[in-house]
Amino acid sequence: xxxxxxxxxxxxxxxxxxxxxxxxxxxxxxxxxxxxxxxxxxxxxxxxxxxxxxxxxxxxxxxxxxxxxxxxxxxxxxxxxxxxxxxxxxxxxxxxxxxxxxxxxxxxxxxxxxxxxxxxxxxxxxxxxxxxxxxxxxxxxxxxxxxxxxxxxxxxxxxxxxxxxxxxxxxxxxxxxxxxxxxxxxxxxxxxxxxxxxxxxxxxxxxxxxxxxxxxxxxxxxxxxxxxxxxxxxxxxxxxxxxxxxxxxxxxxxxxxxxxxxxxxxxxxxxxxxxxxxxxxxxxx
Numbered sequence: 001x002x003x004x005x006x007x008x009x010x011x012x013x014x015x016x017x018x019x020x021x022x023x024x025x026x027x028x029x030x031x032x033x034x035x036x037x038x039x040x041x042x043x044x045x046x047x048x049x050x051x052x053x054x055x056x057x058x059x060x061x062x063x064x065x066x067x068x069x070x071x072x073x074x075x076x077x078x079x080x081x082x083x084x085x086x087x088x089x090x091x092x093x094x095x096x097x098x099x100x101x102x103x104x105x106x107x108x109x110x111x112x113x114x115x116x117x118x119x120x121x122x123x124x125x126x127x128x129x130x131x132x133x134x135x136x137x138x139x140x141x142x143x144x145x146x147x148x149x150x151x152x153x154x155x156x157x158x159x160x161x162x163x164x165x166x167x168x169x170x171x172x173x174x175x176x177x178x179x180x181x182x183x184x185x186x187x188x189x190x191x192x193x194x195x196x197x198x199x200x201x202x203x204x205x206x207x208x209x210x211x212x213x214x215x216x217x218x219x220x221x222x223x224x225x226x227x228x229x230x231x232x233x234x235x236x237x238x239x240x241x242x243x244x245x246x247x248x249x250x251x252x253x254x255x256x257x258x259x260x261x262x263x264x265x266x267x268x269x270x271x272x273x274x275x276x277x278x279x280x281x282x283x284x285x
Contacts, residue, residue: 057208058215065201065265066209067216068258073194074217075251076156076187078224079244083163083180084109085228086237090167090176097173108177112184120192123147137275140200141262143193144255151186152252157245159183164241190251197258200273201266 060066084106091102123145131142159182166175198213199206232240258265266272 057205057211060202060205060209061212061216063265063269063271065258065262065269065271066198066212068254069194069197069201070213070216071220072251072254072258073191073213074220075247076152076183076190077217078221079156079160079248080109080183080187081221082224082228082240082244083160083183085225086163086232087176087180090237091173094167094170095173105173105177105180108181109184112181113188116185116188116192120147120189124193124196132275137278139263139275140197140266140273141259143197143200144259145193147189148193148255149252151189152248152255155182156186156190156248159186160241160245160248164238168236168238186248197262201262202271203274203277 061070087105088099088102091097091105092099097105124143127142127145128138131138159179161179163176163179163183166172166179195210195213198209202209228240
């Protein structure tokens with residue numbers, strides 16, 4: 001009690017900091033704006049970006065299932081390019097056509113390309129569906145359908161032969177035009193499944209595999225173009241056509257080899273297609 005008789009209630013001892021009101025707001029400052037979380041520096045600095053190696057993709061050519069389809073697509077393309085260069089020479093000298101009419105003769109090859117593009121896609125789709133029905137999943141080797149074998153063993157050699165011998169024997173102009181149309185048609189029937197096979201057989205690196213195929217195709221075409229003129233002048237266009245026909249028959253045997261051994265070669269190299277992987281995962285579960 002105090003001197004006046006009043007009762008004094010003792011107050012608890014408080015520190016100066018405790019007497020201040022509690023505030024949840026973060027004080028603003030030029031360096032720390034209100035409600036801005038503090039960011040701590042990363043524990044590990046970001047790694048430097050890898051250097052681009054433009055030659056790394058070429059390492060895929062060491063695999064048989066990459067180099068063989070690349071050659072398969074390169075041989076008919078190079079053959080077509082050779083006949084394309086021979087058309088202006090022989091159509092003007094043998095048949096006496098003007099430059100305009102020689103250009104119109106390329107319509108036969110254009111029609112072969114268009115028809116082959118329309119037919120080839122459907123044939124490839126059906127071959128994949130048939131392979132999936134047989135085993136429950138499709139393989140990249142299912143791309144090699146019956147149309148590819150007909151093109152390599154029959155259509156392309158026949159087109160090359162009737163072009164070369166038709167020009168030499170002064171047959172009707174329609175004969176070499178039809179021959180060139182068969183060459184273009186069969187070329188697409190061979191190149192299309194070969195290109196899609198490269199994409200399916202190397203999952204995740206489809207662009208690199210197709211780049212390897214483009215390199216092989218362009219190098220072979222460049223070399224054959226350089227030797228075409230002295231070669232046909234030395235042996236004749238008919239024998240040059242025979243050589244190209246035999247080369248495309250050899251392509252057919254390469255396709256038979258990759259069709260039989262392709263899956264084993266891919267699995268040995270560690271490349272499993274997406275359809276095979278999905279099927280294996282489904283069987284495990």
